[in-house]
Amino acid sequence: MIRVLIVDDEALVRAGLRMILEVPDDIDVVAEAANGAEAVTAVARYRPHVVLMDVQMPGMDGVSALREIHRSPSPPKVLMLTTFDRDEYVYSALRSRAVGFLLKDTAPRDLIAAVRTAADGSAVLSPTVTKRVIEAFADRQPPDARAAQERLAALTAREQDVVRAVARGLANADIARELGMSETTVKAHVSRSLAKLGLNNRVQIALLVRDAG
Structure with a gap:
């Protein structure tokens, strides 16, 4: 069973994500958090395998929380979720050891697949984000x-x-x-x-x- 923590400052978003992730039998949403500080506390308490976390939140944002979470022993895999696909968010999340970066318009089945992939220890990016990463590296260094x-x-x-x-x-x-x-x-x-x-x-x-x- 894949234990998941959902982190988002909007209660309706958290409810929607929970509804999607509780459909498959192999995923269990063990807790929710409304900001980065709550996420760090919830990780220590509930020991999730995967954290699905928004980037922009009041107080401690998702990237700052990600850094704190990775200071803990045996940290969970963290998937960053946002409505934005701006490059600075992508690179900050990846540099901070996020295993994936998904847009909030990701289809439910792709969200479920991403959680499973993250739990397996593999990285996953939405096609839009993958394209941006490739283009950025292409600009920096000729292949x-x-x-x-x-x-x-x-x-x-x-x-x-x-x-x-x-x-x-x-x-x-x-x-x-x-x-x-x-x-x-x-x-x-x-x-x-x-x-x-x-x-x-x-x-x-x-x-x-x-x-x-």
């Missing part, structure tokens, strides 16, 4: 397409299909539906691909695929 293509050539054809889907920001459930395989198989392909490529997370996969053209 070595040949070197990237050679690295990807070490993957099997099926692993390449999976990493291309990861680069589009798709969650494991969506990849499974698109490629006609189980989520377990997708997860195995992602893990093997990360190991073969010497990468740590899905964002790095997306950047490598972008470099390869």
Whole structure:
């Protein structure tokens, strides 16, 4: 069972998220918090596996709370959720070790998939955010397409299909539906691909695929 803490300063938003996340049998919303300070306290008390947290809140904001949470022993995975997709929020959250960044217009099934992916220890970004991250890195450093293509050539054809889907920001459930395989198989392909490529997370996969053209 995936234990989830919902953090948002709007009660209606928290209620909506709870309603979505309590549909699947493998997710349990163990607590809610209205700001970052309450989130830090709730993490210590309820020991969630995943925290779904808004970025902008009064008092202690989501990024500040994220930093505090990561000072605790065995911190949970934190997914940042916001109505904004401005770059400074994305990079601040990722630099502070968020495992994902989702927009509040994310579809319910994608939200559920993101929580599962985060609980598995994998990074997840909405397609919009993934595109922004890739574009930002493309502006900063010209890609070595040949070197990237050679690295990807070490993957099997099926692993390449999976990493291309990861680069589009798709969650494991969506990849499974698109490629006609189980989520377990997708997860195995992602893990093997990360190991073969010497990468740590899905964002790095997306950047490598972008470099390869």
